[in-house]
Amino acid sequence: MSPSKPIHTGARIAHTRKIRHLTQRELASRANVSYSTVTKVEQGILPVSPSVLGALARALSVSVTDLSGQPYIDELRRDQLDALINPIREALDAYDLRQDSGVPPRPESELSAHAEALCAMVRAGNIKKAAAELPGLIYEATAVAHTGSDSRSWARLASTYRAAYDVTTKLGYHDLCTVALDRMEWASERASDPVLGGMRQYFRALAYLRASNYERGRRLIDLGMLRLDQADSGRELDVVRGQLHLGAAVLAGRKKDRESAEGHLQEAERIALRTGPAEKDHWLSFGPTNVGVHRVSVLAELDLYPEAVRSAEEIAIPDRWPPSRLAHHHAEVARAQMWTGHTKAAFKNLQSAREIAPQQTRYHSTVRETYRGLESSKRSMPQAFSAFGTWLGM
Structure with missing residues (x-):
């Protein structure tokens, strides 16, 4: 195994621990994780849960993505997705530049329609197409916002930055997603839109959830709620406030509260x-x-996996529910089923996630860790199990 590229999360943890000159017992003590968990995770015998991964990352003074291996560069290159990241990065960096291409932007009605269509692409799981179209839309929306005086132009730009957050997060570029959120705040302030501002705090809280900084995530939820107090009452306000509560629930679950x-x-x-x-x-x-769906996630974060599985069985998913959310839900259910020993059902849910949103599923850290946890049951799995691992790049 090359020390610069460990083959799984447990191996990365072991490699980083050795660089820090820590024994397994010392790491377990620092992270407040059992010694047996550390040893089994490092050996690849036990899949690492998000809460354990976060605790180990904090104890090792590294980011969670350093241990999970995101972004998955080799797979991104095979799908030719890595080449789409730098144009997004450059577009985000041009936030304070007026139009300089000499090409006039499209009418505002067309830009608004394109922005909506791009959000729909992400929800449909068509990440590659969304990533390809995103930079051009950012440039156009930026030019219109700077040259116009309509707050709606700034709101549209804020929503476009939000789409950049969605795309970069799903592809595993969490450092770039924070830049997108900073741009979203910058535009939403100019739009004088407290709902967009509150929504931005929700996404920031999710970023800190992934980084396992639960207390800061909770504080951002509180800030988001305060921003919403400045908004007019109505459905739009209710939806964002409700989503903030869902984010707070997952943060509390990860914290075992x-x-x-x-x-x-x-x-x-x-x-x-x-x-x-x-x-x-x-x-x-x-x-x-x-x-x-969030109730299932919270129960899983609380390590109440049997309850999470039962709760999932009670949900009736409506037709045409957003594929990106549905695929994520299947991944969460698969994780709970794996921990309860329902290995074949867990793999079936991983297959469902792939069928619904293949691009998203391939780069989903929960999918990868769950697959790794199912490998001990490989002999009892259908033939498709090995093929699924090859598709993941594992």
Whole structure:
């Protein structure tokens, strides 16, 4: 095994631990994780849960992505997706530059329609197409915002930066997604739109969830709620407030605070009963179904995997629910099923995630860790199991 490129998360943890001159027991003590968990994770016998991975990353003073291996460069290159990242990076860096290409931007109605279509692409799981079209749209929306005086132009630009956040997050470029969120805040302030500002804090909280900084994530949720206090009442406000509660519930679950998590879920459920399905409102997928899906995620974060599996069985997913959210849900259910020993059912859910949103699923860290955890049951798996691993690049 090359020390510069360990082959799985456990090997990366072991490699980093040795660089820090720590024993397995010392790492376990620093991270407040059991010694047996550290040894099994490093050997690849036990899949690493998000909360354990976060604790180990903090103890080793590295980022979670340093240990998970994101972004998965080899796979991105095979799919020719890596070449789409630098144009997005350059477009995000041109936020304060007026149009200089000599090509006039399209009419605002066309830009708005394209921005909506791009968000729909991401929700449909068509990440490659969205990534390819995103830089040009950012440049155009930036030019219109700078040359116009309409707050709607700045709001459109903020939403376009949000799409950049979605794309870069799904491809594993978490450092770049924070740049997109900074740009989103910059544009939303110029749009004087507290709803967009509150939504931006929600996405920032998710970024800190992935980084396992749960307390900072909670504080960002609180800031988002304060921003929403400045907004006019109505459905748009309700949807974003409800989504903030869902984000807070997952953060509390990862922190093993069941009481707080349940309180946020109940509040989100109350709001969802009022809004009904609101999947296209700011493309947050909010509504009763999303509350149920988040309940499964929270139970899994609390390590209550049997309850998570039972809760998933009670959800009736409506037709045409956003593929990106549905694929993520299948990945979460697969993780819970793996931990409860339902290995074949877990693999079936991984296959479902691939069928629904293949581009997203291939770069999903939960999918990869779950697949790694199922490898011990490889002999009892169908033939498609090995082929799935090859497709993942594992």
